[in-house]
Amino acid sequence: MIDAEELAARLAAVQGRIARAAARAGRDVGSVSLLAVTKTWPAEVVRAAYDLGLRDFGENYAGELADKAEALLHLEGLRWHFIGHLQRNKARSVAAVAAEVQSVDSVRLAEALGARAAEQGRTLGAWVQVNVGGEAQKSGCSPDEAAAVASAVASQPALRLAGLMTVPPHTDDPAGAAPYFAALVALRETLGGAARLPGLSMGMTHDLEVAVAAGATVVRVGSALFGVRAATA
Ligand SMILES: *Cc1c(COP(=O)(O)O)cnc(C)c1O
Numbered sequence: 001m002i003d004a005e006e007l008a009a010r011l012a013a014v015q016g017r018i019a020r021a022a023a024r025a026g027r028d029v030g031s032v033s034l035l036a037v038t039k040t041w042p043a044e045v046v047r048a049a050y051d052l053g054l055r056d057f058g059e060n061y062a063g064e065l066a067d068k069a070e071a072l073l074h075l076e077g078l079r080w081h082f083i084g085h086l087q088r089n090k091a092r093s094v095a096a097v098a099a100e101v102q103s104v105d106s107v108r109l110a111e112a113l114g115a116r117a118a119e120q121g122r123t124l125g126a127w128v129q130v131n132v133g134g135e136a137q138k139s140g141c142s143p144d145e146a147a148a149v150a151s152a153v154a155s156q157p158a159l160r161l162a163g164l165m166t167v168p169p170h171t172d173d174p175a176g177a178a179p180y181f182a183a184l185v186a187l188r189e190t191l192g193g194a195a196r197l198p199g200l201s202m203g204m205t206h207d208l209e210v211a212v213a214a215g216a217t218v219v220r221v222g223s224a225l226f227g228v229r230a231a232t233a
Helices: 004-024 043-051 062-071 088-097 107-119 143-154 174-190 208-214
Strands: 033-037 056-059 079-082 100-104 124-129 159-165 199-201 218-221
Touching (some): 004 208, 043 062, 056 062, 062 079, 062 088, 100 107, 107 124, 107 143, 107 159, 143 174, 159 174, 199 218, 208 218
Parallel strands (some): 033 056, 033 218, 056 079
8 A cells, every 4th residue: 555655746746747737728727626536445545645635535436435434534624526337226325425426427317316415415516427439338428418417417406517527438648538528628518618517527647638738627536646456346
């Protein structure tokens, strides 16, 4: 497991990458936030990142999120963001602890999440995940479905429509992601623009510079901070 000194160095490196990409794009570095993706890493790793000042953490699995949220309940200001594929029968446990769910990809999931959040007296930020590359194995709605999913989110009083999220197809050259990020930006324009969908969550370890250049407001970074994950089932 990563030690605190190594983590501090990696965090500085990632923050430097974001700052340089923002500067090249003529953007304010404060317009891009870093979501630290902690899937597969134990609660102590989240704690170490929190101690370095990080507050926003991304998790992909409902059970793992519930366990870590419970273990770290005492950490003031920590915000959990759910970024994995979410089954409706897990909506209750995610709605109990998450501040944001970035992976809303169907009308039925928006309805379930809104209902489960309302029951628990919580309001969640909800992002529409769009599969801009049309890859069969990836979650996310198709661009054609995004309007309906966004409307379903907007009609839930316990959900706040926060933006669009995507995971582009992998290309060895990070620049290969640019057309997919541009497609998400263009889709946002057709859905009401930044006034309705303020956030654009795109860019990971491999391609965050390309995403910042394209207008990302959130980059989701795991391995550049915490190391390479063991393969998960
Ligand atoms: C795992 C994951 C990330 C982080 O990926 P890295 O390449 O490790 O930075 C970002 N977004 C989603 C949706 C993920 O599942």
